[in-house]
Amino acid sequence: MTSLPDLKAVNDRYRMFVSFTDAEECDGEFVFSAKDNLTTRDFPSTAGSRILEGYRPPFDATPVARMREAGGFLAGKTNMDEFGFGTFSANSAFGIPLNPYDRERSCGGSSGGAACAAAVLEDHVALGVSTGGSIVCPASFCGVYGIAPTYGRVSRYGLIDYANSLDKVGILSAKAGDLAKYLPAISGKDPKDPTSCAQPGEIGTPKKVGSVAVPSEAVQGLSKGVMESFERALESLRSMGIDVETVDMPVLRYAMPAYYVLATSEASTNLARFCGMRYGQQDGDLTLGFDDYFTSFRSKYFGDEAKRRILLGTFTRMVGYADRYYSKALRVRASVISEYKKVYSRFDAVATPTMPFVSPRFDEIAGMSALDVYKADFLTIPPNLTGMPHLSVPCGYSDGMPVGLMLTADHWREDLLLGTALEWEKGFDMRKPEVMA
Amino acid sequence: MDREIVERAARIAHLDLTADELDRYEKDLTEILDHFQMLDEIPGEDTEGFTPVPVEDVLRDDVPSSEIPPEELLRDMRTYDGYVRGPKLS
Numbered sequence: 001m002t003s004l005p006d007l008k009a010v011n012d013r014y015r016m017f018v019s020f021t022d023a024e025e026c027d028g029e030f031v032f033s034a035k036d037n038l039t040t041r042d043f044p045s046t047a048g049s050r051i052l053e054g055y056r057p058p059f060d061a062t063p064v065a066r067m068r069e070a071g072g073f074l075a076g077k078t079n080m081d082e083f084g085f086g087t088f089s090a091n092s093a094f095g096i097p098l099n100p101y102d103r104e105r106s107c108g109g110s111s112g113g114a115a116c117a118a119a120v121l122e123d124h125v126a127l128g129v130s131t132g133g134s135i136v137c138p139a140s141f142c143g144v145y146g147i148a149p150t151y152g153r154v155s156r157y158g159l160i161d162y163a164n165s166l167d168k169v170g171i172l173s174a175k176a177g178d179l180a181k182y183l184p185a186i187s188g189k190d191p192k193d194p195t196s197c198a199q200p201g202e203i204g205t206p207k208k209v210g211s212v213a214v215p216s217e218a219v220q221g222l223s224k225g226v227m228e229s230f231e232r233a234l235e236s237l238r239s240m241g242i243d244v245e246t247v248d249m250p251v252l253r254y255a256m257p258a259y260y261v262l263a264t265s266e267a268s269t270n271l272a273r274f275c276g277m278r279y280g281q282q283d284g285d286l287t288l289g290f291d292d293y294f295t296s297f298r299s300k301y302f303g304d305e306a307k308r309r310i311l312l313g314t315f316t317r318m319v320g321y322a323d324r325y326y327s328k329a330l331r332v333r334a335s336v337i338s339e340y341k342k343v344y345s346r347f348d349a350v351a352t353p354t355m356p357f358v359s360p361r362f363d364e365i366a367g368m369s370a371l372d373v374y375k376a377d378f379l380t381i382p383p384n385l386t387g388m389p390h391l392s393v394p395c396g397y398s399d400g401m402p403v404g405l406m407l408t409a410d411h412w413r414e415d416l417l418l419g420t421a422l423e424w425e426k427g428f429d430m431r432k433p434e435v436m437a
Numbered sequence: 438m439d440r441e442i443v444e445r446a447a448r449i450a451h452l453d454l455t456a457d458e459l460d461r462y463e464k465d466l467t468e469i470l471d472h473f474q475m476l477d478e479i480p481g482e483d484t485e486g487f488t489p490v491p492v493e494d495v496l497r498d499d500v501p502s503s504e505i506p507p508e509e510l511l512r513d514m515r516t517y518d519g520y521v522r523g524p525k526l527s
Contacts, residue, residue, distance in 0.1 A: 058509040151489050165488045194495040195488065257473040268450060275451070277523050282515050286524050291451065293524035299453040307452055311462055312469065314446040315438065325473070331481025337489060338482065370465045371472055387489025411490050 001025040005121060007075065010435075016097045016107070016116035019043045020076030028073030032125040032182075033117050034064050036077040037084060038169070039158040043074070047160040048082040048092040048110075051301035052280035061158025062193065063127055063169045063186040070185040072125070078113030083267065084131050084162040085305045086110050087373050088365050089138070093303060096362070100142060100433035101401055105359040108138030111172065115142035118172040120435045125182055126172040131162045132259055133380025135170045136392035140354035140404025143394045143431070145421055146172040147179045150411050151387030152199055154183075155190035163266035164195075166259075166384055174430075176393070176421035180206050183414060200412055206419035209348035211243035212407065217252045218352035218379055225398025230353045233395035233405045237351065240423055244351070251339045254332050255382040260374055261316045261329035262385070268313030271306065274298065308370060337386045344410045349417070352379050354392040354404030383408040391417040393424050397431060438466045 007020045018036045020043075034040055037047035039057035046052040064074065081091040089112025090096050097112045099105040100119045107116045111128035115138030118126045128135040130148035139146025148170040156167055169186065171179050189197045214234065219227065234244050276284045276297035284297045302310070316325035343350060356379060368376075383390035388408050395405035405424075409416045443463045447454050454462065515522040 054513070056513060058505050058512070152492065191495055191497065195492045197495045198490060198492045251479065254476060254479050257476050260469070261473065261476075272451075277521060278514055280513075282513075284524070286515075286522060288524050290524050290526055295451040295453050298451050302452070307454070307458070308462055308465060310450045310452065311443065311446045312466055314450045315442065315466070315470075318446065318449070325476070327485055328476050328481060330485040330487070331483070332476060332479060333489065334482035334484045334486060335479065369468065371468050374469065375472075385489070 001027060004031065004075065010120060014098050014100060014103070014116050014120055015095045016078055016113040016120065017076040018046060018048070018079050018094050018113070021074070026073045029071030030073070030125060031075050031121070031123065032067050032072040032127060033076050033078050033114060034061070034074060034127045035080055035111050035114050035129050037080060037129055037160040038064050038127060039160070040064055040074060040077065043077045045077065045160065046094065046280070048080045048094060049301070049303065049306065050093040050281065051274050051298070053093070055280035057158070059158060062155035062190050064158065066186045067127065067182065070182065078111070078117055078126060080113055081110035082303045082306050083160070083271065084110040084129060084134055085309050087133070087137060087376050088360070089113065090362065090365055091303060091305045099359050100435055102359070104361050105401065106141060106362065106365060108141035108355070108359060110134040112138045114172050115139050115144055115146065118142065118144040118174055119433055124173065125178050127186070128170055128172050129159060130168050130170055130384060131166045131263060132384045133377050135172060136354045136380055136390060136404065136406055137377070139172050139392040140402065141359035143402030143433070144172055144174050145176045145179055145391070145393055146170065147183060147391040147414070147417060148384070148389065149183060149187065149414050150199070150389045152195045153187050153389070153412070153414065155193040155196040157190055157192035161270045163263040164270070165266060166263055176425040179391070180418040180422060183418065203418070204415035206415050206422055208240070208419045208423045209242055209407070209416045211245070211347045212237060212349045212351040213245055213247040213343050213347040214351050215249040215252060216246055217249055221356055222353060223357040223398070226353050226355070226357055226403050229396030229398055229403035230405065234351070236395070236427065240427070245347070247343060249339050249343065251335050252382050255336050255385050256374065256378050258329040258332035258336070259381045259385045260312070261325045262333065264309045264313030265317050265326050266313070268310045268317065271310055333385055336382060340386055340388060341410070348409065349420070350408040352406050354406040355379060358398050358401035358403060379406065387411065389414045389417055391421055393421050394428065394430055438463060438470050
């Protein structure tokens with residue numbers, strides 16, 4: 001048994017947890033946390049939503065169960081944007097996690113609490129979930145490693161869905177070695193999630209990529225600091241013996257609208273289950289009629305961004321619009337997958353910055369429109385839309401804030417990402433945040 | 438996206454929006470959908486796969502099973518005589 005840090009004091013400062021253990025010692029071989037949209041027996045699971053407040057699932061999500069089987073001690077549930085709807089973890093009903101490098105700035109989203117915990121707590125492994133970039137974005141903003149595996153590599157049983165065809169459970173940690181150790185531990189077929197049963201085999205032995213392609217479209221619209229860090233990162237890759245070449249992938253610009261159409265379409269149906277009868281809040285007036293009860297309940301407890309995405313997704317599936325939006329987005333996703341596959345015939349991976357800017361201040365976020373926020377995801381969306389494994393490694397600092405390098409590999413090739421991260425870690429001078437200053 | 442369509446989508450989604458919310462979402466969704474018009478520029482592939490990688494059906498034997506006792510599932514629900522309580526059907 002090893003002592004746990006004073007989680008209350010740490011959480012008072014950084015607000016990364018929605019709930020956490022009051023134990024003083026770790027009853028396990030290592031400590032981990034789970035994003036709050038993964039169900040857990042011993043903690044409430046709210047997915048950052050007021051509508052699920054008080055929900056205590058009677059079962060563990062498969063990735064949580066597998067971490068426990070690997071010897072993990074679950075220390076708490078990490079804060080997140082409501083149902084994963086956000087880029088900055090500013091859309092939670094339970095407060096906003098604060099960036100450990102500058103508490104006036106965002107941790108990124110939607111697994112912001114997970115990235116914060118990985119950055120602040122020693123030897124901590126965080127389970128995160130990505131739909132459109134929700135692991136690598138916060139990993140980049142908080143200066144840690146984060147991997148989102150191939151769609152279907154990790155069971156989604158017990159995950160409170162955002163979008164069925166896009167959700168992936170992955171790992172964040174300050175150490176690349178933790179990704180290589182624990183991603184295989186949570187991976188593998190699970191009869192409770194049929195999408196996990198098509199994977200061709202286990203994750204291979206990590207090995208470094210030999211070549212990467214840099215899409216010319218991905219280096220437009222970057223902040224100066226991110227561009228400088230990215231160029232230095234490419235030099236580091238070359239010094240590791242990796243060939244780096246620029247390519248054109250013009251179809252990438254269509255990934256963002258296709259993603260948001262599919263993600264919100266799926267979200268609008270997934271969230272239909274939250275009607276005040278089975279999970280979380282159930283204080284509605286049962287003398288109301290069926291429709292009025294559901295409507296009053298959902299209107300009261302869904303947050304602003306959840307309502308916006310439900311409306312968008314309902315619209316894109318409506319008669320008269322579904323062909324133009326939903327069906328078209330499915331066909332565009334296939335085009336983006338084809339474009340990546342062509343690149344993988346010549347290169348092992350695609351390299352881009354993870355985010356186009358370092359973590360913004362909260363006052364800057366408040367001034368962004370919904371579309372501005374969606375556009376900020378233009379680098380992380382393509383690998384998520386296509387279900388391809390992708391990883392963010394810390395690659396530099398701009399004005400003291402971390403910058404991330406993102407690598408994307410072909411379906412089921414997590415071995416290339418993990419091997420490269422392990423090599424990268426040996427040569428990267430990582431700075432630690434002043435966690436308890 | 439005009440206000441009438443926002444109201445229609447809200448009705449379908451069981452959301453009762455205030456006048457301020459309707460104003461805000463009408464503006465936001467119009468801006469978002471204007472941007473999404475770029476999807477018209479690209480034909481896309483002929484296939485409409487619902488998942489990014491192939492998946493296969495996994496079926497269990499057709500026999501009743503539950504790892505979680507029903508009483509545990511009912512623990513957090515409003516119940517009456519073992520049944521889940523809901524609103525009126527009328």
